[in-house]
Structure formats: structure tokens, C-alpha cells
Amino acid sequence: MDIELRGITKRFGEVVANSGVNLQIKAGEVLGLLGENGAGKSTMMNVLSGLYRPDEGEIVIDGKPVQFDGPGDGIRAGIGMVHQHFMLVPVFTVAENVVLGVEPTGPFDSLDLKTARKQVREINETYGLEVDPDALIENLPVGIQQRVEIIKVLFREADVLIFDEPTAVLTPQEVTDFFKIVRALKDAGKALVFITHKLHEILEIADRINVLRAGQIVGECLPGEKTDIELAEMMVGRPVNLEVEKKPYAPGEVLLDVKDLTILREDDSLAVDDVSFSVRRNEVVGIAGVQGNGQSALVEALAGVHRVAGGTISFEGKDITRTSARARHKMGFAHIPEDRLKNGVVTNFTIAENMVLNSYYDERYSKGVSMDWNAVNEHAAEYAAAFDVRTPSIFETLNHLSGGNQQKMVVAREMSRDTQLMIAAHPTRGLDVGSIEYIHSRLMHARDEGDAVLIVSSELDEVIALSDRILVMFKGRIVAEFGAGGRPVDKNDIGLAMAGATL
Amino acid sequence: MAMDAVASPSSNRKLDTSALRQSKITGAILLFLALITALIFAQVEGGDAVFRLSRPTDTWALPNLVVPAGPFNWVAVAILTFLGVRQWMSKTGKGASLALGLGFAIFIAAFLVWATAGKAFSLTGMLQATMVRAVPIAMGGLAGVLSERVAVVNIGIEGILLSGAFTGALVGSLLGNWIGLIAAILVGGMFGFILAALVVTYRVDQIIAGVVINLFVLGLTSYVSSQVFSEYRFLNNAPVFRAINIPILSDIPVIGPMFFQQNIFVYGALIMVAAATYYLFYTKHGLHARSVGEHPQAADTLGINVYRVRYVHVIMGGMVAGFGGAFLTLGLVGRFDDNMTNGRGFIGLAAMIFGRWHPVGALMAALIFGFADSLQQKMALLQTPIPSEFLAMAPYIATIVVVAGIVGRSRMPAADGKPYIKE
Numbered sequence: 034m035d036i037e038l039r040g041i042t043k044r045f046g047e048v049v050a051n052s053g054v055n056l057q058i059k060a061g062e063v064l065g066l067l068g069e070n071g072a073g074k075s076t077m078m079n080v081l082s083g084l085y086r087p088d089e090g091e092i093v094i095d096g097k098p099v100q101f102d103g104p105g106d107g108i109r110a111g112i113g114m115v116h117q118h119f120m121l122v123p124v125f126t127v128a129e130n131v132v133l134g135v136e137p138t139g140p141f142d143s144l145d146l147k148t149a150r151k152q153v154r155e156i157n158e159t160y161g162l163e164v165d166p167d168a169l170i171e172n173l174p175v176g177i178q179q180r181v182e183i184i185k186v187l188f189r190e191a192d193v194l195i196f197d198e199p200t201a202v203l204t205p206q207e208v209t210d211f212f213k214i215v216r217a218l219k220d221a222g223k224a225l226v227f228i229t230h231k232l233h234e235i236l237e238i239a240d241r242i243n244v245l246r247a248g249q250i251v252g253e254c255l256p257g258e259k260t261d262i263e264l265a266e267m268m269v270g271r272p273v274n275l276e277v278e279k280k281p282y283a284p285g286e287v288l289l290d291v292k293d294l295t296i297l298r299e300d301d302s303l304a305v306d307d308v309s310f311s312v313r314r315n316e317v318v319g320i321a322g323v324q325g326n327g328q329s330a331l332v333e334a335l336a337g338v339h340r341v342a343g344g345t346i347s348f349e350g351k352d353i354t355r356t357s358a359r360a361r362h363k364m365g366f367a368h369i370p371e372d373r374l375k376n377g378v379v380t381n382f383t384i385a386e387n388m389v390l391n392s393y394y395d396e397r398y399s400k401g402v403s404m405d406w407n408a409v410n411e412h413a414a415e416y417a418a419a420f421d422v423r424t425p426s427i428f429e430t431l432n433h434l435s436g437g438n439q440q441k442m443v444v445a446r447e448m449s450r451d452t453q454l455m456i457a458a459h460p461t462r463g464l465d466v467g468s469i470e471y472i473h474s475r476l477m478h479a480r481d482e483g484d485a486v487l488i489v490s491s492e493l494d495e496v497i498a499l500s501d502r503i504l505v506m507f508k509g510r511i512v513a514e515f516g517a518g519g520r521p522v523d524k525n526d527i528g529l530a531m532a533g534a535t536l
Numbered sequence: 537m538a539m540d541a542v543a544s545p546s547s548n549r550k551l552d553t554s555a556l557r558q559s560k561i562t563g564a565i566l567l568f569l570a571l572i573t574a575l576i577f578a579q580v581e582g583g584d585a586v587f588r589l590s591r592p593t594d595t596w597a598l599p600n601l602v603v604p605a606g607p608f609n610w611v612a613v614a615i616l617t618f619l620g621v622r623q624w625m626s627k628t629g630k631g632a633s634l635a636l637g638l639g640f641a642i643f644i645a646a647f648l649v650w651a652t653a654g655k656a657f658s659l660t661g662m663l664q665a666t667m668v669r670a671v672p673i674a675m676g677g678l679a680g681v682l683s684e685r686v687a688v689v690n691i692g693i694e695g696i697l698l699s700g701a702f703t704g705a706l707v708g709s710l711l712g713n714w715i716g717l718i719a720a721i722l723v724g725g726m727f728g729f730i731l732a733a734l735v736v737t738y739r740v741d742q743i744i745a746g747v748v749i750n751l752f753v754l755g756l757t758s759y760v761s762s763q764v765f766s767e768y769r770f771l772n773n774a775p776v777f778r779a780i781n782i783p784i785l786s787d788i789p790v791i792g793p794m795f796f797q798q799n800i801f802v803y804g805a806l807i808m809v810a811a812a813t814y815y816l817f818y819t820k821h822g823l824h825a826r827s828v829g830e831h832p833q834a835a836d837t838l839g840i841n842v843y844r845v846r847y848v849h850v851i852m853g854g855m856v857a858g859f860g861g862a863f864l865t866l867g868l869v870g871r872f873d874d875n876m877t878n879g880r881g882f883i884g885l886a887a888m889i890f891g892r893w894h895p896v897g898a899l900m901a902a903l904i905f906g907f908a909d910s911l912q913q914k915m916a917l918l919q920t921p922i923p924s925e926f927l928a929m930a931p932y933i934a935t936i937v938v939v940a941g942i943v944g945r946s947r948m949p950a951a952d953g954k955p956y957i958k959e
Contacts, residue, residue: 082837104836104837104839105838105839108839114837116837120831120833120834120837120838121831121834122826122827122830122831122834123830123831123950124830124950125823125826125827125830129823133823133824133827133834133835133838133840134824134835134838134839134840135838136820136823138819138820141819142819142820142821143818143819143820144818144819144820144822144823295551297551297552297553297554299554301553301554301555340552341552342551342552342553343551343552
């Protein structure tokens with residue numbers, strides 16, 4: 034099945050999300066769609082799935098123009114979507130999720146799960162997917178959950194599969210497996226669209242590349258024709274620097290020392306299992322690992338917002354295992370939380386208010402029971418400017434800012450004083466190249482100024498680019514160390530360790 | 537450095553787990569119950585507690601259960617103390633919930649024996665009353681299950697129960713009990729529709745919308761009953777559904793009177809619980825409903841109409857609550873009184889939580905509350921030294937204990953209480 038988008042334009046009020054987009058999707062081919070967040074990729078997806086109706090232009094399937102009126106129309110026409118955030122019900126089984134909405138039924142409206150299981154197994158065999166139809170989604174690793182999403186669209190007999198940032202949540206090994214599946218689908222004659230901002234992946238898997246910027250297609254090429262730097266510049270629209278500049282590694286004294294740390298989740302299962310490590314001044318320690326292997330709990334425990342079940346955390350030689358988050362903050366801890374919307378900012382507050390969330394009680398900003406808003410505003414304006422937070426004014430609420438500017442605001446707040454230890458969890462997740470460059474340079478600046486820096490990220494390239502030492506976490510334990518004093522930094526080895534292989 | 541830590545064994549560590557904390561609290565509660573039992577319930581001067589298991593009219597009679605009060609309660613003290621100390625000292629923290637449940641059962645048994653010492657008391661009668669009192673609570677709970685499974689919190693169940701009771705009495709008085717029952721169900725469904733319109737379509741805060749329904753129904757029915765019913769008494773004098781004995785089954789001692797010598801409301805409630813269980817967990821539409829409660833966006837992308845599913849289930853919930861409310865008038869007394877539900881809708885919601893959003897669980901929980909409710913009634917008759925006002929608190933205290941103990945641990949539908957906004 035071939036699909037053509039002709040001159041698709043979609044506006045939301047004043048904002049033009051897509052402007053005259055032309056696109057060709059062909060059977061047996063992988064189309065790579067490269068673009069930053071906010072370039073209009075998801076709008077285009079939603080037009081294709083029938084969720085949005087375009088203001089101008091048309092969708093042509095096998096030479097015939099079609100019109101989509103609702104979310105179900107895309108899939109009925111054979112266009113299947115694999116969303117970045119999986120559309121799976123965690124407490125249902127694989128089979129239940131696959132058949133949801135198109136269930137085989139027996140008498141009295143009863144669910145025929147036996148048939149459903151059989152059909153899941155058949156799709157499994159055809160494409161080599163290997164998914165247990167009776168497993169509960171919440172017990173499956175994300176790589177397998179993604180396969181369930183693929184089975185879901187195949188079950189609905191889709192001929193076109195659109196993947197939105199499919200590798201964002203996968204380990205390097207899972208990415209390899211995923212590419213195998215993509216190739217199997219391609220060989221079976223399916224048309225595939227691969228949406229991403231990761232340059233090397235698109236170069237590896239795509240047969241044809243389209244670059245989307247500010248709602249328009251700004252370039253088309255074959256993988257061999259352009260280098261990753263050239264593609265990045267097409268995507269961002271200006272020259273970019275993919276390397277991180279940093280001074281030579283010269284670690285100082287140990288600042289943060291973690292010994293035998295054990296952290297439990299709410300249900301008493303082990304999140305962090307007997308972990309020991311230390312971070313020195315002038316040093317960046319990166320923690321690599323697939324999400325859900327204890328990094329979140331570790332970061333929260335270090336920041337003082339998660340109970341420690343065993344072991345100790347010391348800072349400058351003092352035991353701080355049970356001290357409060359505020360006390361740690363006063364010692365010079367800075368914490369960039371992994372989910373800025375949940376734990377980093379109050380979206381309905383202004384930039385000025387958000388900027389003092391961690392220091393509003395300080396004498397500088399309050400007199401007795403009342404806030405000194407002049408001082409707050411002055412401080413906020415100074416740091417918003419210093420950290421390149423692009424906003425019409427500091428009285429703008431956070432929900433009007435892009436993700437990149439929100440994150441820069443968090444970084445500005447956390448660094449707007451004399452810090453000692455910087456804990457950054459996924460500091461650049463979901464950000465555009467420009468903001469990533471900026472935040473990386475700020476983290477490096479903190480390191481060169483004498484801070485100890487701990488970075489947690491599931492982006493292996495980021496961890497490797499920034500860190501002096503890399504610890505790999507798997508199932509709550511530190512299973513390998515790379516860089517100074519450990520194994521030589523090797524992307525493949527780190528990927529293997531992340532997947533739990535013993536090196 | 538890090539590498540040595542990985543090599544070291546991770547067993548035999550003393551960890552500060554929440555199970556251990558839970559276990560300590562459980563132990564303390566059990567020891568406290570043991571103390572009360574020892575200081576109050578065990579201080580009886582002789583006398584046996586006589587529990588009647590059969591009534592003179594029963595086909596097969598069981599002999600009375602005679603319990604020597606003092607010795608029984610000292611044994612209870614011993615068991616409670618043992619359980620308490622065991623939980624307090626426990627190294628694994630396992631079995632806390634089980635020990636707590638067992639402890640409360642023993643405590644209540646000791647209380648019953650103490651209150652009955654030297655007297656006689658019909659256990660079968662109390663169990664039958666338990667079932668009767670559980671029905672409106674179970675229906676409130678089932679209504680809650682139906683709407684919360686599609687992620688709509690229905691605080692208005694209290695008001696809907698009351699509206700069912702009122703409609704049953706009014707329409708029943710005029711047109712007979714069957715039409716009264718149908719009218720009560722329809723009025724319940726209408727309030728369900730109003731709630732759904734408010735929270736699904738207009739996205740009014742779910743708690744506020746429910747509270748508004750409660751206040752509206754309470755105000756309206758109280759006004760009519762004080763201004764109209766007091767003048768025209770024939771409007772509030774409905775025929776009551778009589779008990780129907782199920783052949784053979786109703787002759788089984790203890791179980792028979794509880795389950796098989798009841799009126800159509802009790803049978804209807806049991807059938808509805810069974811039907812709802814089958815519907816929610818074994819049918820296609822039940823799967824749709826649960827997916828809407830867990831992940832509405834996923835359901836939407838798969839072509840399930842989230843709004844329609846929510847409307848349908850909230851209306852069904854309203855109808856179930858209307859049925860449960862009608863029981864209070866058409867199934868029991870035949871007349872409506874001001875605020876006669878008296879919080880049963882809220883207790884029904886507690887039953888839903890305690891029952892983990894499962895129809896059968898909600899029924900079981902409702903039976904516990906019904907037991908507490910009938911217990912306080914019977915205790916008032918036995919003339920215990922405890923003031924009747926305190927006894928009347930029993931169902932509510934049971935609610936607090938149960939909800940406080942369980943809420944953190946049971947898992948509600950993931951999208952519960954959140955409006956769904958289509959992109």
C-alpha cells in the first residue's frame with residue numbers, strides 16, 4: 034500500500050503546525066522522518082491516523098484520495114500507529130490488549146480469549162516476535178511492550194506502520210532487536226515510517242530520509258548522501274556542535290560517598306540493592322541503565338525525598354542518610370529531577386515563583402511572614418537571562434514555555450547559588466538540540482568549577498559524552514564501571530552491561 | 537569501590553521495610569485489643585452466654601451454643617496477646633493483615649460473649665439482619681464499582697440511594713410496589729445521567745458534582761416528607777415486598793434464614809453482584825469498560841467511545857443505587873423518613889474500596905458493615921452497659937478502621953476521578 038500526503042496544512046489558531054507537507058510512503062520501504070520536538074511530527078501523525086482533519090491538502094491511498102473523520106479511520110484504512118507512549122492497559126494481559134476494541138466473542142457477549150491467544154501466537158510466528166499472550170503488560174520490559182503495540186496494529190491488518198520515537202525507551206540491545214523486526218516487516222511488504230531525532234539510527238534503518246523543521250519538509254535525501262552533521266544542521270537550521278567541550282579530568286577530594294545503600298519501593302521490593310560508590314570534586318559520574326533499574330529511587334534518596342532502608346550516604350565525611358531535603362539543599366545539593374513536570378516545576382506558577390521554589394524561605398526573599406516580591410523578581414529576571422530561558426516575561430506561567438525552556442528554568446534555579454553537588458536525572462530528555470547543547474555546557478561548567486556531578490540518563494550517548502566515570506545499574510545493582518579506574522569506555526560493552534550481561 | 541559492593545552477599549541485612557513497620561503497628565493494635573478484652577470483657581461474674589442457632593419454627597433445629605463467658609474471654613486474651621507479641625517481634629513482617637483480621641474477629645466474639653453473659657441471644661436472627669442491612673450498602677458499593685471502573689468517582693451515591701427510597705415510597709403508595717420499584721430504578725438512572733452529564737461532558741469536579749446531588753436530594757426529599765407526607769399520609773404508605781422462602785434451601789439451619797428466607801431485594805442484589813462480576817471480567821463490553829477506567833486514551837485510539845462508555849456505566853450505577861434505596865422503603869418499612877439512608881451510600885463507597893473495586897468484594901465488605909450495623913441493634917436490646925449512642929457508631933468505626941487499613945494497599949482504576957479530554 035502506498036500513501037501520499039499532498040500539501041497538508043494544519044493550523045491550531047494562530048499556530049501553523051504543518052505547512053504544505055508533501056510526503057510519500059511506499060510499500061516495502063522504511064521512510065525516516067527526522068525532526069526536533071515541536072517540528073510538527075506528531076501533528077502529521079495525528080492527521081494520518083484520522084485524529085486531526087487537515088485544513089488544506091489531501092491524503093491519497095493507492096491513487097485514491099481519502100478523507101478521515103475520526104480516530105478509528107486511519108487504522109480502518111490500514112494505517113497503524115505505534116505511539117511513543119505506549120497505549121497499553123498495564124493491568125490487562127497481552128492478548129486482552131491486542132484484541133481490545135475488535136474482540137472475538139462467544140455467546141452472551143463473552144470474550145473469546147482462546148481465539149485471541151491463538152491469533153497473537155500466529156502473528157508472533159509470522160514476524161518472529163516471541164511474546165507470551167498471557168503475560169500482564171505491567172510485568173513486561175518496555176522492549177516487549179513495544180512488540181505488543183506492533184502486534185496490535187498487525188492484528189488490525191495494518192499495511193502501513195508509523196513509529197513515533199520508537200527507540201527512546203529501549204536499550205541498545207533492544208534497539209538491535211527492534212531493527213530486526215522492522216526489517217522483517219519491510220520484507221513482508223509493509224510500508225514503514227520511522228520518526229526520530231536520533232541521527233545515527235535514521236542513517237542505519239531508513240531507505241529514504243525526509244527532514245521536517247518548523248512544520249515544513251526542508252529536505253529529502255538517501256542515507257548515503259549526507260553525514261550526521263549535515264543532517265543535524267538541516268534539522269536544527271543552523272550549525273551545531275555535537276561534541277561536548279571539557280577540561281582534562283583532574284578529580285579532587287571525595288564529596289559524596291554512598292555505602293551499601295539499599296532502597297525499597299512502596300511494596301518492599303528492592304529498588305536499589307546494596308550499592309556503593311563515590312563522587313569527587315571536579316568529576317562527572319554517569320549512571321547508565323535502562324529505566325526502571327533503580328536509578329530513580331537512587332536519585333530521590335540522594336536528594337532526600339525517598340526513605341533509605343539500609344546503608345549510608347555521606348557528604349564531606351558527614352553522615353546525611355536521614356537529613357531532610359532542605360538541609361541537603363542548604364549544604365549545596367542541586368537536584369534536576371527526572372520528571373520536571375511532576376517534581377521540578379509548578380506549571381501554573383510564573384517563572385518568578387518557580388525560580389524561588391527551593392529558596393522562598395530565605396531571608397533574601399521574605400520578611401517575616403510576607404514575601405519580598407521585588408527581590409524575587411529581580412533574582413528571577415537575572416537568572417532567566419543568564420540561563421537563556423526564552424520567555425516574553427518572568428511573569429509568564431510555566432505551561433506557556435516549551436519543554437526546553439522549562440528545563441533551562443529548572444537548571445537556572447538549581448544553579449542559582451553556590452552548589453557543591455549537582456544531581457541531574459535525564460537532564461535533556463525530550464529537549465531540542467539547542468537546549469541540549471546549552472545544558473551540557475552548564476553541567477560541564479559546574480564540574481570545572483569544582484562541583485561533583487552525578488548524571489543519570491538512559492541516553493547512552495549523553496552519558497558517554499559527559500561522564501568521566503560511568504557506572505551501569507541493572508536490577509538495582511551497580512554491575513559494571515567504565516572510565517577512570519574501570520574498564521575502557523566502549524559503547525557496545527556498556528550496552529551489554531545495561532542489558533544485564535556479565536562482562 | 538563499587539565493584540567490591542557488588543560481590544558482597546546481600547542477604548542477612550536488616551532493612552527498614554514498610555512490612556516491618558506495618559507489622560509493629562499491627563502488633564500494637566492487637567496488644568491493645570488484648571488489654572481491653574482483659575480489663576473489660578473478661579471481668580464477668582460467671583454466667584454462660586447462650587447463642588440460639590435455630591428458631592422454634594425451623595424444620596431442622598440445631599441445639600443452642602452455650603459458651604462459658606469468663607473462660608472463653610480469657611482464652612481470647614491469651615490468643616490476642618500471642619498474636620500481638622508475634623507481630624511485634626516478627627522479623628519478616630509477614631501475615632500482618634491475617635493476624636489483624638483474626639484479632640478483630642476474636643475481639644468481636646469476646647465482646648459478644650461478654651454482652652450476652654447470663655442471657656440468651658439469637659445468632660441466626662442477627663445474621664439474617666446482617667444480610668438485610670448489607671443490601672443497601674452492597675448496592676451502593678456496586679454502584680460505585682460500576683462508575684469507578686470507568687473512572688468516574690460517584691460521591692452522589694448517598695443521594696441516589698435516598699432518591700430511590702423516596703421514589704419507592706411515593707410511587708409505591710400510589711401505584712403499587714412493583715411500579716414503585718421500577719420508578720426508583722429510573723430515578724436512580726436519571727441521577728446517574730445528571731452526574732455523567734456534569735462530570736463527563738462538562739467536566740465539573742467529580743466530588744463537587746456528587747456533593748451537589750447529595751444536597752439536592754436530601755433537601756428536596758426532606759421538604760416533601762415534612763410538608764406533604766405529614767398532610768397526606770396515604771402518599772407515604774407503600775406495600776412492602778414479602779419474603780419468599782426458597783424451597784429446601786431455606787430449611788438449612790443458619791444459612792437458610794440468612795440467604796433463602798428474604799424478599800426479592802436480597803435475591804436481586806445477589807444476582808446483580810454475580811451478573812456484574814460476569815459482565816466486568818468475562819465479556820467484551822466489560823473489557824471496554826475496564827480499559828476506559830485504566831487508560832482512556834488507549835481505549836479511544838482503539839475506537840472505543842470513552843464518553844459513551846462512561847455515561848452508560850454511571851447510569852447503570854445510578855439504577856443499581858436506586859434499586860438499593862428502594863429496598864429501605866419497599867423492602868423494609870413501607871414509609872419514607874427524613875435522611876433515612878443515613879450515610880449508607882458513603883459506607884457503600886467504603887465497601888467498594890475495601891472490596892478492591894470488585895462486585896463480590898464489595899458485597900463481602902457490605903456484609904461486614906451490615907454485621908456491625910445489626911450488632912449495634914441487637915446489643916441495644918441486650919442492655920449492655922455501653923450507651924446506645926456509642927453502639928450506633930459501630931458501623932462508622934468499622935468503616936474508618938477498614939478504610940484506614942486498606943486504602944494504601946488496594947489499587948484503584950488508574951484513571952479514577954480524572955476527566956478525559958480528547959485531543
